[in-house]
Amino acid sequence: MAKPLVATGFFTGCFGCHMSFLDIDERIIDLVELIEFDKSPINDIKEFTRPVDIGIIEGGVSNEENVEFLREFRKHCKILIAIGSCAITGGVPSMRNTVPLKECLEEAYLNGPTIQNDGIIPNDPDIPTMLDKVYPCHEVVKIDYFLPGCPPSADTLWAALVALLQGKEVALPYELVKYD
Amino acid sequence: MAGDAALVTQVVEQFGRDRGRLMDIARALHAKLGCLTEDTIGDVADALGMRRVQVRDMVSFYAFFSRRPKGKTVIRLCDAVPERMKGAEEVARAFEEALGIKVGETTPDGAITIEHAPCIGLSDQAPGALIGATPVTNLTPADAPKIVQALQDGKDIATLPQAEVDLNLRKPGPVIFAPMERGTAIRAAVNRKPEEVIAEMNKSRLRGRGGAGFPTAMKWDFCRKAKGNARYLICNADEGEPGTFKDRVILTECPDLLFEGMTVAGYALGAKEGLLYLRGEYEYLLPHLDQVLAKRRHLGLLGKNIVGCEGFDFDIRIQLGAGAYICGEESALIESLEGKRGAPRDRPPFPVQKGYKNQPTSVNNVETLCCAARVLEMGGDWFAAMGTRDSTGTKLLSVSGDCKHPGVYELEYGITVEKLLEMVGAEDAQAVQVGGPSGQCVAPKDFGRSISFEDLPTGGSIIVFGPKRDLLECMRQFIEFFVEESCGWCVPCRVGTTILSKQLAKILDGRGTRADVQEMEKVANTVKTMSRCGLGQTAANPILSTLRSFPGLYEARLKKDDFVPPFDLKAALAEGCAITGKQPVLED
Known part of the structure; x- marks a missing residue:
C-alpha cells in the first residue's frame, strides 16, 4: 500500500508551528517510514502534484494570496487540520483587526517615525492585496480538525498525526492541550 | 480644571469621604459636569485616597457615565424587542432626521445627544425614551420633531403630552x-x-x-x-x-x-x-x-x-x-x-x-x-391558599408585545399561558417569551403549561409574538442585548455571546448550513454551562429554546451545502483594493 500523502502550508504567522513540528527529533525517521510529503516547505515542493490525504496549515488569512492557497489546500486535501493560534483565531497578526487597514498602512508606510522623505503604500501587482482584517482559516474554508497552541508542541502534533494515520479518532490527553 | 477639583472636594465631603458611596459621588459629579473626564477621575481618586484605576474601572462600567462630554440633554431611545415591535427603529430614524445626527452622536452645538438604551421599563407603552431622567412614551415618528423643537425652545420636558407614564394596571x-x-x-x-x-x-x-x-x-x-x-x-x-x-x-x-x-x-x-x-x-x-x-x-x-x-x-x-x-x-x-x-x-x-x-x-x-x-x-x-402547591400567592406579570391590553396583571400562580393570552387579547400569538430574553420561548403546543416555579418560572416579563412577527429575528435581538450587557469577566459569556450573535445572523441571512446550526447549539451549551453567573448561564436561552420549540423556523432558512464560509472575499478585499488602486485577482 502506498504511504499516505501529507502536505503542509503556512499563511500569516511566524512559521513557529512548522518549527515545532521539526521538534519531533528522532521521530522524524519514523515519520519518513509513515508518510510521504507532497507540497510543503519542508521539502520545498511549491505546487500540489496530486490529491493528498492530510493537509496541515498554520497561520491566519490576511491577504488575497493566503485565500488562494488556503482554497488550494482545501481542494487537494481529504482532511485539513488548522494548527496554532493564528490559523485558529488569527493570532498575533489579527491584533491589527481593531485598526482600519488604511490607518495601519499609513502608519507603516507614510507617517511612521522611520519614514524618510515621502513614503508610498506598496501597490506592486506582485504583492498580494491585503484583506481588511486577518481571518481564521475556518471562516474561509471548512476545517476538519483544530490543534490549538502557540505553537502546539511536537508531542501534540505527533500524537494527532499518528492517530489520524492509524485511522483513529484524535484524542489528546489533557497535558498536550493545556497551556498555562 | 481647578474649578472642578473644588467641586470634587465638595461632593466627596458631602458623602463623608466614603469610598462606598462612589456611585453617588460619580452620579452627582456627572450631573454637574456632564461627563467624568480623566482629570475628574484623578481628582476623585485623590480625594478618596483611592487609585485612579479603581475609580476609572467603576466609571467605565456603567452606561449612564460618560468619559467624553455629551450633549446637555441625552435622549435615550429604548431599543428592546417589545419597543422595536412597536416601531422604535422608525422613531430613532425620525430623531436622527430631526437633529441631523446619528444615534450615538451629539449635535454640533453640544445641546443634544441621542443614544440607544436597553429596556427602560416602559414596554407596555412602547416605544419609550428617557429625556434626561424624564420618560416619554407611546412615541411615533411624528413626535420626534416636536420633542426636539421643545428642547430647543428650552421647554420643560415634563410638561409635554408625551411625558405621560400610564399605570396600565x-x-x-x-x-x-x-x-x-x-x-x-x-x-x-x-x-x-x-x-x-x-x-x-x-x-x-x-x-x-x-x-x-x-x-x-x-x-x-x-x-x-x-x-x-x-x-x-x-x-x-x-x-x-x-x-x-x-x-x-x-x-x-x-x-x-x-x-x-x-x-x-x-x-x-x-x-x-x-x-x-x-x-x-x-x-x-x-x-x-x-x-x-x-x-x-x-x-x-x-x-x-x-x-x-x-x-x-x-x-x-x-x-x-x-x-x-x-x-x-x-x-x-x-x-x-x-x-x-x-x-x-x-x-x-x-x-x-x-x-x-x-x-x-x-x-x-x-x-x-x-x-x-x-x-x-x-x-x-x-x-x-392561593396559587399552586409549590408556587403560593399571586404573581405580577408585565405583559408587552403583540397584544391588545399590555400592562401589569396580578394573577394567582398556576394560570396557563392560554388563559393569560385570552386575558391580554392575544389569542393568535405564534409564541410567548416567558421570563424575558433569559427565559423560555413557548410554542402554541405548550400554551397549556402554567406560569409557576414548577413549570414556567418568570420574574414577570411576558412578551407576546403575534402571527406575523419574525420570531428568530427577535431572538437575534435578545442575543444582541446579552452581548451589550455581558460584564466581560468570563470568556464563555463575553466571547460566546458574540459568537452566537454572528452564527445566528448568518443563519437568518440565509447563508447557514445544518453544520452551522449544530455548531451554534454546541456554543450555546458551552455558554450555558461554563459561564460564571446567571447572565451567561441564561444568555443562550433564546437560541436553545427556539431550537427546541421551533426547529422548523431554522430548517426553512438553511442552505443545502455542506459548508458556506462566513467570509466574503469581495468585501474583505474592497478596502485594500481602494488603497492600492489594484483589482482583485481571485474570484469568489
Missing part, C-alpha cells in the same frame, strides 16, 4: 394591590419575636419573585443566624429584564407596602439598615419615594423605636444605579452598592453569609417584600 389582585393601612404589617410583626415572624413567612411558603424562587423564609433565617457585626436588608429594584415593568407600577402605586415589607424584613433579620437599589432608569420615581420615606419617618414607621417598639431601629436609604442589567444579579448589585463596578462575586460565600460590607445580607425582590408585608397582615395560611 390591568388586573389588581389581593396581595399587592389591595389597600393596606400604614403600619399594619409592622405592628403585626413586632407583636411577635423575629423567629415567629420567620415562622409565619415559612407558613406562607413565599418564594422570591425575581425569578429564581428561593424560599424567602429560609433566606431570612440563614441571614439572621449568620455571624456578623451587622445585618443588612437590600431590596432589589433593578428590574432590567427586557419586558419587565412590574416594579415601576409597585413603586408608583404602592411604595408604602414595599417599605412596610422592608421594615418587617428588617425586624425579622435584626437589620438596622435597609437599602433600596433603584435602577438609574427609574430616577424619575425618586422624589415621590423620598417623600413617602419622609412621611413614614414622621409617622414613626422608620427611625428609632419603630411603632413604639423599644430598640427596634431601622431606616431605609435609596441607592440609584447607573444603567447596568447585570446589577439585577444580587452579588453584582451588592458590588454596585459598595461603589464598585457591578461584576458578580464568586459564590459561596452567599450574600446571606457575606454580603453588603461583608456582613450577612438578605437581597429580596420588590414584589417579594410586598408579599411579605401582606403575609404579616393576613397570615401565612391565607397567602398559601
Whole structure:
C-alpha cells in the first residue's frame, strides 16, 4: 500500500508551528517510514502534484494570496487540520483587526517615525492585496480538525498525526492541550 | 480644571469621604459636569485616597457615565424587542432626521445627544425614551420633531403630552394591590419575636419573585443566624429584564407596602439598615419615594423605636444605579452598592453569609417584600391558599408585545399561558417569551403549561409574538442585548455571546448550513454551562429554546451545502483594493 500523502502550508504567522513540528527529533525517521510529503516547505515542493490525504496549515488569512492557497489546500486535501493560534483565531497578526487597514498602512508606510522623505503604500501587482482584517482559516474554508497552541508542541502534533494515520479518532490527553 | 477639583472636594465631603458611596459621588459629579473626564477621575481618586484605576474601572462600567462630554440633554431611545415591535427603529430614524445626527452622536452645538438604551421599563407603552431622567412614551415618528423643537425652545420636558407614564394596571389582585393601612404589617410583626415572624413567612411558603424562587423564609433565617457585626436588608429594584415593568407600577402605586415589607424584613433579620437599589432608569420615581420615606419617618414607621417598639431601629436609604442589567444579579448589585463596578462575586460565600460590607445580607425582590408585608397582615395560611402547591400567592406579570391590553396583571400562580393570552387579547400569538430574553420561548403546543416555579418560572416579563412577527429575528435581538450587557469577566459569556450573535445572523441571512446550526447549539451549551453567573448561564436561552420549540423556523432558512464560509472575499478585499488602486485577482 502506498504511504499516505501529507502536505503542509503556512499563511500569516511566524512559521513557529512548522518549527515545532521539526521538534519531533528522532521521530522524524519514523515519520519518513509513515508518510510521504507532497507540497510543503519542508521539502520545498511549491505546487500540489496530486490529491493528498492530510493537509496541515498554520497561520491566519490576511491577504488575497493566503485565500488562494488556503482554497488550494482545501481542494487537494481529504482532511485539513488548522494548527496554532493564528490559523485558529488569527493570532498575533489579527491584533491589527481593531485598526482600519488604511490607518495601519499609513502608519507603516507614510507617517511612521522611520519614514524618510515621502513614503508610498506598496501597490506592486506582485504583492498580494491585503484583506481588511486577518481571518481564521475556518471562516474561509471548512476545517476538519483544530490543534490549538502557540505553537502546539511536537508531542501534540505527533500524537494527532499518528492517530489520524492509524485511522483513529484524535484524542489528546489533557497535558498536550493545556497551556498555562 | 481647578474649578472642578473644588467641586470634587465638595461632593466627596458631602458623602463623608466614603469610598462606598462612589456611585453617588460619580452620579452627582456627572450631573454637574456632564461627563467624568480623566482629570475628574484623578481628582476623585485623590480625594478618596483611592487609585485612579479603581475609580476609572467603576466609571467605565456603567452606561449612564460618560468619559467624553455629551450633549446637555441625552435622549435615550429604548431599543428592546417589545419597543422595536412597536416601531422604535422608525422613531430613532425620525430623531436622527430631526437633529441631523446619528444615534450615538451629539449635535454640533453640544445641546443634544441621542443614544440607544436597553429596556427602560416602559414596554407596555412602547416605544419609550428617557429625556434626561424624564420618560416619554407611546412615541411615533411624528413626535420626534416636536420633542426636539421643545428642547430647543428650552421647554420643560415634563410638561409635554408625551411625558405621560400610564399605570396600565390591568388586573389588581389581593396581595399587592389591595389597600393596606400604614403600619399594619409592622405592628403585626413586632407583636411577635423575629423567629415567629420567620415562622409565619415559612407558613406562607413565599418564594422570591425575581425569578429564581428561593424560599424567602429560609433566606431570612440563614441571614439572621449568620455571624456578623451587622445585618443588612437590600431590596432589589433593578428590574432590567427586557419586558419587565412590574416594579415601576409597585413603586408608583404602592411604595408604602414595599417599605412596610422592608421594615418587617428588617425586624425579622435584626437589620438596622435597609437599602433600596433603584435602577438609574427609574430616577424619575425618586422624589415621590423620598417623600413617602419622609412621611413614614414622621409617622414613626422608620427611625428609632419603630411603632413604639423599644430598640427596634431601622431606616431605609435609596441607592440609584447607573444603567447596568447585570446589577439585577444580587452579588453584582451588592458590588454596585459598595461603589464598585457591578461584576458578580464568586459564590459561596452567599450574600446571606457575606454580603453588603461583608456582613450577612438578605437581597429580596420588590414584589417579594410586598408579599411579605401582606403575609404579616393576613397570615401565612391565607397567602398559601392561593396559587399552586409549590408556587403560593399571586404573581405580577408585565405583559408587552403583540397584544391588545399590555400592562401589569396580578394573577394567582398556576394560570396557563392560554388563559393569560385570552386575558391580554392575544389569542393568535405564534409564541410567548416567558421570563424575558433569559427565559423560555413557548410554542402554541405548550400554551397549556402554567406560569409557576414548577413549570414556567418568570420574574414577570411576558412578551407576546403575534402571527406575523419574525420570531428568530427577535431572538437575534435578545442575543444582541446579552452581548451589550455581558460584564466581560468570563470568556464563555463575553466571547460566546458574540459568537452566537454572528452564527445566528448568518443563519437568518440565509447563508447557514445544518453544520452551522449544530455548531451554534454546541456554543450555546458551552455558554450555558461554563459561564460564571446567571447572565451567561441564561444568555443562550433564546437560541436553545427556539431550537427546541421551533426547529422548523431554522430548517426553512438553511442552505443545502455542506459548508458556506462566513467570509466574503469581495468585501474583505474592497478596502485594500481602494488603497492600492489594484483589482482583485481571485474570484469568489
